Amino acid sequence: MSKKTSLHGCHLQSSAKMVDFAGWDMPLHYGSQIQEHHQVRQDAGMFDVSHMTVVDFTGKDSAKWLRHLLANNIDRLTPGKALYTCMLNEQGGVIDDLIVYKMEDDFYRLVVNSATRDKDLAWFRKQITGYDLTMTERPDTAMIAVQGPQVRAKIAALFTSEEQQRLANLKPFTAVQVNDLFIARTGYTGEEGFEIILPVEKATAWWQKLLSADIKPCGLGARDTLRLEAGLNLYGSDMDETVTPLESNLAWTVAFEPQDRDFIGRKALEKQQAEGIQRKLVGIVLQGQGVLRNHQKIKVEEIGEGEITSGSFSPTLNKGIALARVPASTGDVCLVEMRGKYVPAQVVKPPFVRQGKKYF
């Protein structure tokens, strides 16, 4: 029996094509995933991301514990600020990637992937032993991501002028509480916008309000091509427990300073750095026509082989694009095996698209 978000009825009403995603019955698209992609790049769209797992941590050891648990350092966070980070195992493998919000002193909120919920919660429980804090999962929350260059203009009418001002002042990776809504300036599309966490019983009303503000519903299909164009990793495809952030284009999210912060996985990452990092995650742009697919083989002449971790098609560039893990010394070209033939592709540093335009 698949799980349903509180917005499930809204999706059916909008004739969504539903698919299973990590045990949830979620909208893939509402007609055309390409149109939804362009809608977000050019205008404003919204996604039901209530399947994601929200977990609150409170108590006097919260900060101390998170400093140990997460590869990025929460010390810099002040209330209302957010941080993207990996959570590693002792081998430096990525258990999950997540966003941590500092809500107040001794109160942090983590948003983790839905597909990894069970193992994340188990890991939290295991690591929490001996610390003075309380973990509370928040299935009573829904989450709506509103994304696109016209989002600010379009949602203004739904807020008072005082609230609009607070939203206007919101810097990237910060959040405010506006009545029932926890509104963060974050996203997974590479566009301006907000992710809104709100009580489940308010979700349908807000979804309708956003619809009335001409923000179009978009499904997981568009969400995937948008995040790929933006060069954002997908957990389970682009990284997992068998690779480290250093091999996943996520070295920037690992805070090695201060040196005395003993986070889980630190020793393994330091060892890997000392020995030399053998692989890297890069962007691939197909030279000819076609669509890149997960697990296609990459050949880098005179260097070695790699594999596509997320392959798809970029509606903005009208080309096949992908993230791929390749040997560290790979230059700017490679070959991709497609239907038994090796075809040429360009190797680039993600993102592929920024602010609606080619960026590589």
Added chain:
Amino acid sequence: MTNSVPKTLKYSKTHEWIRQDEDVVTIGITDHAQCMLGDLVYVELPHIETSLELGQECAVVESVKAAADIYCPVPGEIVEINESLFDSPQLVNEDPYGKGWLFRLRPFESTFRELLSADEYTKQVASEAH
């Protein structure tokens, strides 16, 4: 959602439709097939004058989600391909039985084997759904 299955066409088990006009047949993919694939972004078609056997892989349609091979439902020689699909593959989604046709061929034989009527195809789609 119910997909359209025009009564005037013939169908293959592999979700192609076939329309006979005098000495050529036109082939495309069904509304059901395009709906299952989602937005098409790339179409690869056979070359003109290629001879195709029954069931031969002869074209590829790719959506963001998946690639699907097209199997030749009627043996024959390719006489025309829908070149507008190279720039506008979405025509297959928008108008699968019209502007989204894939190719035309001149059949080797006057009677076609293994084709389904609209009713038979509808039944097949329904049985696949269960």
